[in-house]
Amino acid sequence: EIVLTQSPGTLSLSPGERAILSCRASQSVSSNYLAWYQQKGGQAPRLLIYGASSRAAGIPDRFSGGGSGTDFTLTISRLEPEDFAVYYCQHYGRAQYTFGQGTKLEIK
Amino acid sequence: EVQLVQSGAEVKKPGESLRISCKGSGYPFTSYWINWVRQMPGKGLEWMGRIDPSDSQSNYSPSFQGHVTVSVDKSISTAYLRWGSLKASDTAIYYCARVRYSSDSSFIYWGQGTLVSVSS
Numbered sequence: 001e002i003v004l005t006q007s008p009g010t011l012s013l014s015p016g017e018r019a020i021l022s023c024r025a026s027q028s029v030s031s032n033y034l035a036w037y038q039q040k041g042g043q044a045p046r047l048l049i050y051g052a053s054s055r056a057a058g059i060p061d062r063f064s065g066g067g068s069g070t071d072f073t074l075t076i077s078r079l080e081p082e083d084f085a086v087y088y089c090q091h092y093g094r095a096q097y098t099f100g101q102g103t104k105l106e107i108k
Numbered sequence: 109e110v111q112l113v114q115s116g117a118e119v120k121k122p123g124e125s126l127r128i129s130c131k132g133s134g135y136p137f138t139s140y141w142i143n144w145v146r147q148m149p150g151k152g153l154e155w156m157g158r159i160d161p162s163d164s165q166s167n168y169s170p171s172f173q174g175h176v177t178v179s180v181d182k183s184i185s186t187a188y189l190r191w192g193s194l195k196a197s198d199t200a201i202y203y204c205a206r207v208r209y210s211s212d213s214s215f216i217y218w219g220q221g222t223l224v225s226v227s228s
Contacts, residue, residue: 001170033213035214035215037153037215039153044203044218044220044221045153045203045205045215045218046218047208047214047215050214050216051212051214056208056214086152088152088153090153090155090214090215092213092214093213095158096155096167096169097143097155097158097213099152099155100152101152102152102153
């Protein structure tokens, strides 16, 4: 079973700053099967990135995904007030899915 | 417009059975797998299992295998998640989610969530 470890657990930044969130897999995974989600309090998660680097429909271009193998990143180039939320990475493949434990992005 | 609409909040006692639902609309229901995701209070997302509405083929996370059952009624475009015997630790929000495409299994559409509370 692939384990995804996200870091940091909490990231404190100010609007306008750049955020870099990390997701490390316990074994190499195909980039085709790595996704990122945003979840705000009391809401269902929202797909941001699929295939490690492709933005889902309607997602602003300040969100970008990258990485390969075991190390993946979600970058938010310039934080907007609405970006402060919890972010999860997810691996999907071989009929099993795994989520990371999440990174909370909070306002500094 | 694609929508997944889940059934309402439930309050149950340990040992009781429960089935919650997820109704899809705005797309061909049998063309996309439906997944179920648990979120315990204040915790992260956990994938539970999935079902192919076209033939009811299903897969489960080892963590949930044997404790829950996923099913569908394609005549009414509805997927279900069922417990035979609830535990207090089943208290959580449960989401259904549809994959983006058959060739890409990220979760593009989500239901609003169903809160299940289990307490004696």
